[in-house]
Amino acid sequence: MTFSGLRVLKEGLTGNRGWAPHWRDPEPKAAYDAVIIGGGGHGLATAYYLAKNHGLTNIAVLEKGYIGGGNIGRNTTIVRANYFLPGNSEFYSHSLKLWEGLEEDLNYNVMHSQRGIINLFHSDGQRDAFVRRGNAMITQGDDAILLDREGVRQHLPYLDFENTRFPIYGGLYHPRGGTARHDAVAWGYARGADRRGVDLLQNCEVTGIDIENGAVCGVQTTRGAIRAKKVGIVVAGRSSQVAAMAGMRLPIESHVLQAFVTEGLKPCIDHVVTFGMGHFYISQSDKGGLVFGGDLDFYASYASRGNLPTAEHVMEAGMTLMPMIGQAKLLRSWGGIMDMTPDGSPIIDRTETDGLFIDCGWCYGGFKAVPASGYAFAHLMATGQHHETAAAFRFDRFRTGRGLLDEEGTGSQHNLH
Amino acid sequence: MVELIAKSPCAGLLPLAIGDVQVVEVDLGVLTSIAPYAGQGGATSDALRAAHGMRFPKLNRATGKDGARAIWFGRDMALLAGPPCDASMAEHAALTDQSDAWASVVVSGAAAEDVLARLVPIDLRQAHFATGHAARTLVKHMAASITRTGPESFLILVFRSMARTLAHDLKEAMEAVAARG
Amino acid sequence: MRLTCPICGARDRREFYYQGEALARPAPGAGAEAWDEYLHLRDNPAGVRRELWQHEAGCGAWLVVERNTSTHEVLGVSLVLDEAQA
Numbered sequence: 001m002t003f004s005g006l007r008v009l010k011e012g013l014t015g016n017r018g019w020a021p022h023w024r025d026p027e028p029k030a031a032y033d034a035v036i037i038g039g040g041g042h043g044l045a046t047a048y049y050l051a052k053n054h055g056l057t058n059i060a061v062l063e064k065g066y067i068g069g070g071n072i073g074r075n076t077t078i079v080r081a082n083y084f085l086p087g088n089s090e091f092y093s094h095s096l097k098l099w100e101g102l103e104e105d106l107n108y109n110v111m112h113s114q115r116g117i118i119n120l121f122h123s124d125g126q127r128d129a130f131v132r133r134g135n136a137m138i139t140q141g142d143d144a145i146l147l148d149r150e151g152v153r154q155h156l157p158y159l160d161f162e163n164t165r166f167p168i169y170g171g172l173y174h175p176r177g178g179t180a181r182h183d184a185v186a187w188g189y190a191r192g193a194d195r196r197g198v199d200l201l202q203n204c205e206v207t208g209i210d211i212e213n214g215a216v217c218g219v220q221t222t223r224g225a226i227r228a229k230k231v232g233i234v235v236a237g238r239s240s241q242v243a244a245m246a247g248m249r250l251p252i253e254s255h256v257l258q259a260f261v262t263e264g265l266k267p268c269i270d271h272v273v274t275f276g277m278g279h280f281y282i283s284q285s286d287k288g289g290l291v292f293g294g295d296l297d298f299y300a301s302y303a304s305r306g307n308l309p310t311a312e313h314v315m316e317a318g319m320t321l322m323p324m325i326g327q328a329k330l331l332r333s334w335g336g337i338m339d340m341t342p343d344g345s346p347i348i349d350r351t352e353t354d355g356l357f358i359d360c361g362w363c364y365g366g367f368k369a370v371p372a373s374g375y376a377f378a379h380l381m382a383t384g385q386h387h388e389t390a391a392a393f394r395f396d397r398f399r400t401g402r403g404l405l406d407e408e409g410t411g412s413q414h415n416l417h
Numbered sequence: 418m419v420e421l422i423a424k425s426p427c428a429g430l431l432p433l434a435i436g437d438v439q440v441v442e443v444d445l446g447v448l449t450s451i452a453p454y455a456g457q458g459g460a461t462s463d464a465l466r467a468a469h470g471m472r473f474p475k476l477n478r479a480t481g482k483d484g485a486r487a488i489w490f491g492r493d494m495a496l497l498a499g500p501p502c503d504a505s506m507a508e509h510a511a512l513t514d515q516s517d518a519w520a521s522v523v524v525s526g527a528a529a530e531d532v533l534a535r536l537v538p539i540d541l542r543q544a545h546f547a548t549g550h551a552a553r554t555l556v557k558h559m560a561a562s563i564t565r566t567g568p569e570s571f572l573i574l575v576f577r578s579m580a581r582t583l584a585h586d587l588k589e590a591m592e593a594v595a596a597r598g
Numbered sequence: 599m600r601l602t603c604p605i606c607g608a609r610d611r612r613e614f615y616y617q618g619e620a621l622a623r624p625a626p627g628a629g630a631e632a633w634d635e636y637l638h639l640r641d642n643p644a645g646v647r648r649e650l651w652q653h654e655a656g657c658g659a660w661l662v663v664e665r666n667t668s669t670h671e672v673l674g675v676s677l678v679l680d681e682a683q684a
Contacts, residue, residue: 240642538610
């Protein structure tokens, strides 16, 4: 089944009765060339690029729940390439380029909307830091425009520019940044992988990883044992638990990050706006809801919910920045489980077990990375070599201290990012 | 020689009177933190009584009265407010002059509890927090020391640099309580 | 979430600062591997674990908190000082 304007028109006129399921629901085979543990955005993208770029089609994605039911189904959908450090810059730059071609590539509407991101700054020092960041982005080949106060006012006239504590000095504008429809990304990659022969096995929880003589040989699942010489772990949120099945401890602590959605409103916020000093960011979904969030609750949690003090802090910051949102009614909130690494950057690497690979530690920035993460992890699993855009995401950087990617400059320690 | 004019932390900010609540700045005199050395708790308390006529306060309590008060101020620490701390205390405890480090205000009035309920995450009602009770807690986002000094009055200390924020937050809460009538 | 400080009593989460898992610090010369474990590697259980918190806005004491990371249930709070002396 292929999507086209003609098809949408025909189905619309005939009661939408011709749509078929977007992917199969196959029985697990006894063996695959490779299995991916985790049917989230990163896992599905990995399977898709393994099939598309490397011709590996005898593979399966093992998902404990249902496709798109994890963090890919609960996030604030921001897509950007505004990183500063070499190692991060080229990776997120690559990811944004993949995003820009994704709908055509997948023949799937992921509602990628390059509405622009504006990071606000509130002091001369912060302006200097953003000038530097903007130059790094331009050097990488991405776009960045420094807006002064009046420049910001033209885009975002509704902000409180005169706030006593955080007067707005300007903003770093990244026009190619924006948002995408999170579920559709999962569905698009799932359908693309399925169409290339990948088995998507839902309700299939991995309960053990089989290792013989230092090499992986398969996995135990709730739907039976599956043999495979290559296994990829892509389960951000539960990385420590799955890695423990292979006897590994990870440099990860799981934290809760809350996000909030208001009732649907008429279009009013047509950018992604970040207010770093208040730990607040916001955009408006295509359905009209204001989607916003703040910082971590800052304690380890798998509860998928946070506590009220953080919710209050986020609301206060939002009201500080744009008092107009005070009348909006909050519709829902949730807490996502974040794989927090000491330096705030991810891991895409081999493990000490032959054939076992891991992609984890996305902290609170995994969504925008979905295409490039899948691309690079597929490259690593297929060729055994790091992809050039993701060569910095090494497992051993914490132990050796070499190549730490501390984008925020707060130190490489747990609970600092 | 230039004469420096000392300004109190809340100069120009207080007093405030809104609805049934008043806030005034108070000059507590000399502030000295008293942190007994290990195993010297009893000796410190005896010395404090000998020198200043009050015991070292128990957890979450204050001793003494207006003009000379010892307020529990944290783990193994009290704040002596009023007289200069007697030098003999130094034998048993670490003494630190904190006189200029704190902004001190008294919130009083029939609705004082209601105002503080909007700002403080602990229960300050009479039944839970009686006269002579003291706590280290928050006022909005500020670390604070709160002591109930009477049926309708509370002594609040925050860092001196937070004086303006304290006055602002109290004013907002007082206006909100008053608006409910 | 509320924690019961052994000194101050039951208090709101806002008054506390979270440090991380309560771990035994290696000896200075323990070697890179031991320090890597201490600084970086975590069991990170979805369940009960021991953590260090500080009653930052209260009495200032450092606390060992036994807490369930899946439910936020607090099972016990004690002073680091007491544990060190035990």
